[in-house]
Amino acid sequence: MTHTLNPADARFAETLRAALPDGTVSDASASYLEEPRGVYRGKAAVLAKPRSTQEVATLIRMAAEARVGVIPYGGGTGLVGAQVDPDGPPPLILSLERMTAIRAIYPDENVLVVEAGAILEDVQRAAEEADRLFPLSLAAQGSARIGGNLGTNAGGTGVLRYGNTRDLCLGLEAVLPDGQILNGLTRLRKNNTGYDLRHLLIGAEGTLGVITAATLKLFARPAQTGTALLVVDSPSAAIKLLSMARKHFGEMVSAFELIHRQGYDFLTETMPEIRQPFALAPEWSVLIELGLAADMDPQVGLAALFEEAAEAGLVHDGLIAQSSAQSADFWNIRESIPEGNRRVGSICSHDISVPLSAIPEFIEKAGAQIALIGDFRINCFGHVGDGNLHYNVFPHIGHSRDEYADQREALKNCVHDLTDALGGSISAEHGIGRMKVADLEKYGDPAKLSAMRAIKAALDPLGIMNPGAVLRR
Amino acid sequence: MTHTLNPADARFAETLRAALPDGTVSDASASYLEEPRGVYRGKAAVLAKPRSTQEVATLIRMAAEARVGVIPYGGGTGLVGAQVDPDGPPPLILSLERMTAIRAIYPDENVLVVEAGAILEDVQRAAEEADRLFPLSLAAQGSARIGGNLGTNAGGTGVLRYGNTRDLCLGLEAVLPDGQILNGLTRLRKNNTGYDLRHLLIGAEGTLGVITAATLKLFARPAQTGTALLVVDSPSAAIKLLSMARKHFGEMVSAFELIHRQGYDFLTETMPEIRQPFALAPEWSVLIELGLAADMDPQVGLAALFEEAAEAGLVHDGLIAQSSAQSADFWNIRESIPEGNRRVGSICSHDISVPLSAIPEFIEKAGAQIALIGDFRINCFGHVGDGNLHYNVFPHIGHSRDEYADQREALKNCVHDLTDALGGSISAEHGIGRMKVADLEKYGDPAKLSAMRAIKAALDPLGIMNPGAVLRR
Structure with missing residues (x-):
């Protein structure tokens, strides 16, 4: 599916400025064009910081009219490059950072309603102040925003007991690629009224719409x-x-x-x-x-x-x-x-999961196969209760990772091929972003990929939402 | 969206018979054309009982070629008429009753893999024999099949602690409307590789494909x-x-x-x-x-x-x-x-949910508003921990429900309008089926409905999958 998108140029920025309150639209500063791994770098882009869901809808509608790509932007902490587009025409970066309100909290329901731009740590704190627990917990929680956690279905250390981010969400408000507002902020535990769009948007990494608010589950504090x-x-x-x-x-x-x-x-x-x-x-x-x-x-x-x-x-x-x-x-x-x-200094690291009972076999075989490639040190650790291992390969003492640059691809293929053969996942918690698009094509189920493309084309026929992430543009 | 479908006539049945093993295809007996409430009655139809996922795929492909509607059929215990089509041309009824194998069980992983036709009680028993718990539990468990439970995202008495059926599923195998087999029987707890088709198919009531097998979560037995x-x-x-x-x-x-x-x-x-x-x-x-x-x-x-x-x-x-x-x-x-x-003998009954903290207000207002309609007895009970109430209205002693037939609609509207006003759901656990299509249109979010229609058109462009259920044909 190829879409000809237009650049978010000065004229487009002017159109946006005319439609939105002062201070909403600006040029994107460098920090919006970088990502933590330093693999991708975005082109000069237009930045919008809307204050309301209505403003998000206006921006999406105008981007659709102008056929300009939109990158929904949370805390920028993702590790697979979903937040930066190095390839397409300069996009509109839509940062949720001004939509940070805790809209409501219902301790007796174990429910909290929050805007997508709220920082994860602030959500945890709001729950704690109500004597409740919001169990999503991860290294970047001081800067990651809940909309990004939802968009990527973030994992972290609480998954064993409380599930992934998708398991912590009761309902979503979002703006769909045509600018329609999805009003789905339900606080219900049971609701069987049609297709579950919530779970479709969660983990779609901004390619099917922009999450603007969410209803989250809270728990009793241990x-x-x-x-x-x-x-x-x-x-x-x-x-x-x-x-x-x-x-x-x-x-x-x-x-x-x-x-x-x-x-x-x-x-x-x-x-x-x-x-x-x-x-x-x-x-x-x-x-x-x-x-x-x-x-x-x-x-x-x-x-x-x-x-x-x-x-x-x-x-x-x-x-x-x-x-x-x-x-x-x-x-x-x-x-x-x-x-x-x-x-x-690792030569390469992997975010993989395998079925729990395949972990011993994975560890044994991966060690043996890597030994055939060369003499490395391996640190294998992590959330074993979830089947999620961090499997990192290191040089021997006295050697530097740079000596092994030409073996990195072989090491990655070795780990990913084995993961796949054991029924595992080549992205347990980080998502696909731009970094693993080719891996998804290589290891993904063909029927799943074809259904994903059909859904993307149906909901975002112009291809404006986070172009190039998850699915090839 | 209107599709002209052809009837599953004798010639179509012949074509199927030629392609499938003897005994797979027959005329549907009366029991496949009825449903427990006795509201809907299907027309004479062709029945297929495939033994494998490959056979399901063959049947779906042939139905697509012939433009014949397909009704995926589980235990036939649903309460909203998703399993019977009284309106369209006679369909192909695709019963999973011969696909009942427990394909595998992994006690140390708390995972069980089962074909869609397995009866819920048999799944519970298989878990128990491995000293584990499969917590889905509902009145019809002796005849309901797990594929139907997944298709309708069944609720029941275990939801408070263990979640709805969707929360108990790690992965799905399914046949999509174009006959492709979705191989998604993952046993992983963490897997962020693209759109979550599992949750899209769960609760879609057979309108987006046929679930043929599932990986289910087990738990420690208390x-x-x-x-x-x-x-x-x-x-x-x-x-x-x-x-x-x-x-x-x-x-x-x-x-x-x-x-x-x-x-x-x-x-x-x-x-x-x-x-x-x-x-x-x-x-x-x-x-x-x-x-x-x-x-x-x-x-x-x-x-x-x-x-x-x-x-x-x-x-x-x-x-x-x-x-x-x-x-x-x-x-x-x-x-x-x-x-x-x-x-x-109730005049009418309702499967509603409201946010937990709205329950007192719901009970008070519903009672007051119903008193304005007439003098009734109300039995309000149920899974209050989930916000799910059975709210049933009865005549006074010495009167019969039939005397109130003309007030039924007013009573239903009263309960559903109030539910909706309090942010509740007019179908907490039974689904939409054919019975609540108009209610979904009345109370559903317009953006959600339009996205649902786009997804349906994208995955099932011929409109063959369970036509008229969930969405108007």
């Missing part, structure tokens, strides 16, 4: 927490331990993170100031976090879990945090691993 | 249960009690059902053999069910909840089941209420 760092015999034992933990604590297992010895070793190598609990770093360990209701005792429960798991031969050592300071120490290790990785 | 029947001061107190219960038990509140005095009175009137726990039926009461992990004590927890709620003035009487027999007695009351209703 009354108490418990943390344990347990040494497991293997990734397979880790998966069985998760099953066992769920027997003890039901849905209240909040996190279940796998750590490999390489992670501890990188910390020793690059951040020796970090306190490590084990004299000898274990080959495989898991960090378990519980968020319990008032009527449970985390210490007693974790001790019982350890005992049962030890008897079953799944764990052979471990620590149960005896204080919040010790719990923070455990988490500090897990949260410092990405920084340790950065200091060592 | 280690122990607790049941209480508490007398609350008002519907508003019930909502606050639910918040309080979640503080005590987190996500482990499995059911929270509202019962009105009218329900008890109807049981006294029509089923005096049912043991009632209260000497004097309370105006409002709630049935609470807990499904706890191993490390909690339901008796202690419910007692603590009662004490706290009594102090806060929310409850003033109540019973905590001391045995499984007593728990069964409490549930027997709740589960007999629909039968009591049937014996009294």
